[in-house]
Amino acid sequence: MSGQLRIIRPGPCSLVQDLGRPGSAHLGVARSGAADTLSLRAGNRLVGNEDNAAAIEMTLAGLHASFDTDSTVCLSGAGGDALLLDAHAKAMRRVKLLEPTRIGAGESLRIGPLKGGARGYLCIAGGVCTATELGSRSTHAASGIGGLGGRALDTGDCLPIGTDAARPARRIAPQARERLLAMPLCRELRVTPGPHAELFDQDAMETLVSEAFRVSRAADRVGVRLEGTKIPTLDPGAIDSEPMLAGAIQVTPDGTPIILMPDGPTTGGYPVIGVVIGADLPALGQLRPGDEIRFSAVDLEAALEALRSQREELDTLCPPDAPDRP
Amino acid sequence: MSTDPSQTSSTTPPTPGVTLCGDRSVRISFDHDPGVGVIESVRRALASPPIPGAADIICAMKTVSVVFDPLEADPSEVLAEVRRRLDGAGGATIEDRPRREVVLPVCYEPPFAPDLASIAERAGLGQSRLIDLHAGVGYTARFLGFSPGFAYLEGLPEALHAPRLESPRTRIEPGSVAVAGCFSGVYPQATPGGWRVIGRTPLRLFDPARKSPALIGPGDLVRFRPIDGAEYARLLTEQVAGEGGLQ
Numbered sequence: 001m002s003g004q005l006r007i008i009r010p011g012p013c014s015l016v017q018d019l020g021r022p023g024s025a026h027l028g029v030a031r032s033g034a035a036d037t038l039s040l041r042a043g044n045r046l047v048g049n050e051d052n053a054a055a056i057e058m059t060l061a062g063l064h065a066s067f068d069t070d071s072t073v074c075l076s077g078a079g080g081d082a083l084l085l086d087a088h089a090k091a092m093r094r095v096k097l098l099e100p101t102r103i104g105a106g107e108s109l110r111i112g113p114l115k116g117g118a119r120g121y122l123c124i125a126g127g128v129c130t131a132t133e134l135g136s137r138s139t140h141a142a143s144g145i146g147g148l149g150g151r152a153l154d155t156g157d158c159l160p161i162g163t164d165a166a167r168p169a170r171r172i173a174p175q176a177r178e179r180l181l182a183m184p185l186c187r188e189l190r191v192t193p194g195p196h197a198e199l200f201d202q203d204a205m206e207t208l209v210s211e212a213f214r215v216s217r218a219a220d221r222v223g224v225r226l227e228g229t230k231i232p233t234l235d236p237g238a239i240d241s242e243p244m245l246a247g248a249i250q251v252t253p254d255g256t257p258i259i260l261m262p263d264g265p266t267t268g269g270y271p272v273i274g275v276v277i278g279a280d281l282p283a284l285g286q287l288r289p290g291d292e293i294r295f296s297a298v299d300l301e302a303a304l305e306a307l308r309s310q311r312e313e314l315d316t317l318c319p320p321d322a323p324d325r326p
Numbered sequence: 327m328s329t330d331p332s333q334t335s336s337t338t339p340p341t342p343g344v345t346l347c348g349d350r351s352v353r354i355s356f357d358h359d360p361g362v363g364v365i366e367s368v369r370r371a372l373a374s375p376p377i378p379g380a381a382d383i384i385c386a387m388k389t390v391s392v393v394f395d396p397l398e399a400d401p402s403e404v405l406a407e408v409r410r411r412l413d414g415a416g417g418a419t420i421e422d423r424p425r426r427e428v429v430l431p432v433c434y435e436p437p438f439a440p441d442l443a444s445i446a447e448r449a450g451l452g453q454s455r456l457i458d459l460h461a462g463v464g465y466t467a468r469f470l471g472f473s474p475g476f477a478y479l480e481g482l483p484e485a486l487h488a489p490r491l492e493s494p495r496t497r498i499e500p501g502s503v504a505v506a507g508c509f510s511g512v513y514p515q516a517t518p519g520g521w522r523v524i525g526r527t528p529l530r531l532f533d534p535a536r537k538s539p540a541l542i543g544p545g546d547l548v549r550f551r552p553i554d555g556a557e558y559a560r561l562l563t564e565q566v567a568g569e570g571g572l573q
Contacts, residue, residue, distance in 0.1 A: 133534045276348075
């Protein structure tokens with residue numbers, strides 16, 4: 001069975017995203033995928049989906065969408081006032097984050113400006129079923145692939161949605177919800193040192209981990225430009241272009257740090273002072289313009305321990321398989 | 327022979343540094359450009375059979391990186407496996423292989439070539455001579471990066487070497503053929519860009535609906551064939567019609 005979700009009001013940048021598109025970086029195609037994978041996984045698990053099911057990623061503000069079929073949805077990540085409306089657009093009830101909600105054919109879901117973080121997820125039982133391109137449904141605007149025509153959702157767009165999830169939806173305790181919502185909202189990002197130490201002043205790493213930085217308005221799925229503090233570089237200029245990855249902190253010749261995001265270039269020509277650890281990438285996806293952030297340096301062991309314990313915590317709070325499953 | 331003689335003559339390929347970069351990638355880095363043959367043999371040694379947990383292998387001029395999922399594969403094990411494979415490859419053997427040749431028709435006429443005049447002036451050459459030079463040689467696609475399907479093409483004649491624009495353009499049209507430093511390249515999508523634009527091809531460089539989405543692949547031999555505005559328009563129309571037919 002399948003149905004459709006119709007966009008009544010799209011929000012400033014609403015995109016179909018799953019866990020991303022590994023395997024195409026050699027073509028210059030970024031990995032993409034949800035900027036906050038932790039929230040996507042949690043939302044998907046609660047409606048009974050696999051972690052990788054495609055959802056709608058909203059940016060800074062929510063959307064208004066109607067359903068032509070009975071469905072179950074779950075909001076995760078940053079939230080705004082969310083209302084379930086009947087076919088006559090009359091408010092029926094509020095929809096809470098990380099609480100799976102039945103929605104009837106003809107009803108709609110209206111979500112206001114997001115608070116606390118930058119990105120919210122609308123997960124739907126059965127997932128958003130747009131075509132996979134290069135192995136993923138994730139929208140990558142620069143390639144023009146994924147989602148609907150590789151672009152942000154617009155008024156009147158109709159998205160195919162599944163109605164049958166892999167498992168039944170389920171609820172979790174309020175404390176688990178609170179903890180899951182707080183996990184990606186950390187404003188201190190841990191980094192391991194980058195590969196270009198010789199291109200930086202001795203004080204550069206010290207500056208990175210001791211000063212505060214502000215997220216500028218130039219913050220999107222390609223990169224997050226920081227302001228407020230400059231990183232001293234020794235060699236003003238560029239390196240030969242080399243492979244990049246999400247979380248790499250590039251420093252431009254004038255000392256401005258730019259953190260690469262999931263849609264960032266696969267190769268880049270600015271030296272990298274540090275790389276945000278895997279466990280803190282979801283937090284990176286929740287940064288809003290104006291947020292003040294700090295960095296701390298960790299070694300590989302600490303980075304891996306953080307990632308493993310984060311996944312264990314997610315699995316404990318919100319198991320990938322239903323608890324009653326044999 | 328299409329193989330670079332400087333590569334075949336070296337009997338002991340340079341040894342790269344192999345380190346972890348972040349908690350999710352192994353970075354293989356040469357001090358100097360080892361040539362496309364060495365980079366390609368490193369890539370092949372890493373690609374097949376796939377390293378467990380590895381998602382992407384990204385090549386650039388003198389750096390290759392393996393991106394993996396650290397929850398699927400322990401980083402120190404991936405690092406050790408990369409080192410083993412590079413050793414096993416005898417420090418990266420260089421093999422001759424037939425290269426795919428890609429010919430791109432290019433219109434070098436004024437509306438498509440805003441920077442041709444300034445490069446000609448820099449070089450002290452006429453514009454037609456510059457076009458002859460650009461279209462008169464074969465290029466090696468060193469790697470893809472910057473944007474989907476954008477290939478860094480090596481082999482640009484020295485007269486065409488020019489610095490990037492001091493202030494990048496906010497929009498470069500898809501198909502724009504450009505030069506910067508010692509590279510030529512073709513912009514697949516409308517993006518901002520700082521390379522100097524000297525022509526335009528009607529071909530689509532990147533199309534995810536194709537079996538091979540990128541028209542140019544790493545290691546390909548690329549040539550440019552000058553065409554006039556009329557042929558440009560004809561090829562563009564044919565391509566659009568062809569795409570309509572496929573759908």
